[in-house]
Amino acid sequence: MAKSESNNGCVLSALGMVAGFAAIEGGIVLIAWSLHHILGATDPHPRAMAGAFAGVLLLFAGPQLWFLSSRAWPRVTAGQALAAFPDLALAGWFVLGWAAPQVIGKQAAGMLVGVMVLEFIIIHASIALIGAPRAIAQKAGEGSWWKSERAVFAGLLALYSVGAAGISAAFHTAWLFLGFWLLIANKFIGDWLTPAAQAAQRLQRHMTRWGISAGLYLVLAAGSIFIPVPRLAAISGSSGDGLWEQHPEQAVMMGALYFALLGICELYGGFNKAPAKVAPAAG
CATH class of the missing domain: 1.20.58 (Methane Monooxygenase Hydroxylase; Chain G, domain 1)
Structure with a gap:
């Protein structure tokens, strides 16, 4: 039974x-x-x-x-709402770039395709910037300043910045390079809102968000290949022959759904296992 x-x-x-x-x-x-x-x-x-x-x-x-x-x-707290706001705002930005790019720029859809390409690097960076500095510093011990946690963190951040600059140059817009820093900050907002005394909970939360982000990105990227969506007003800013370049609406829809789902997870405490308010059973 x-x-x-x-x-x-x-x-x-x-x-x-x-x-x-x-x-x-x-x-x-x-x-x-x-x-x-x-x-x-x-x-x-x-x-x-x-x-x-x-x-x-x-x-x-x-x-x-x-x-x-x-x-x-689940109960929604002010901290969860604050952490969810950037993701939900990004989802809305993607919807505008797809439906009415004239509101935010005629070539907005093309730039938003670049944001989704950039997000792949940022997902990788969000875990490497947490795990690699700590692991290298612990293995090196004392005596090598360039193997300290801060030095490794700065070096990795500089390396990812070079990659972001390359993507920004490929899409012919400096906004993507600025977007790299904003999106990196977005990955750590929930961490900054978690008290320093709760270091273990902060790490668990960050790892959970990274895992969900990576899984969502891979699933939705595959879905963008096979599931057609209406083009609406999405205009490509590239003359390439790639799927996202010829059909930017596929990537922009993926971005809207991706950031909306992340924002909803943040809002309802899906990354930090917020206490739930359980409704009484009927009868």
């Missing part, structure tokens, strides 16, 4: 995760489609306004579907 209930719980949790993911993705697409028609027309059609409202409802419903099977709704 207990085993059967456990299996049913796993099935419900899996269905909730799939339904929640689909709701969030559908909400983003619907909002982008609606904004494309609202901001690109002098007299927006009521259907576009209704679509935007429905898209927002889907976005809010997605996380609730994740928690529905367990009847546990």
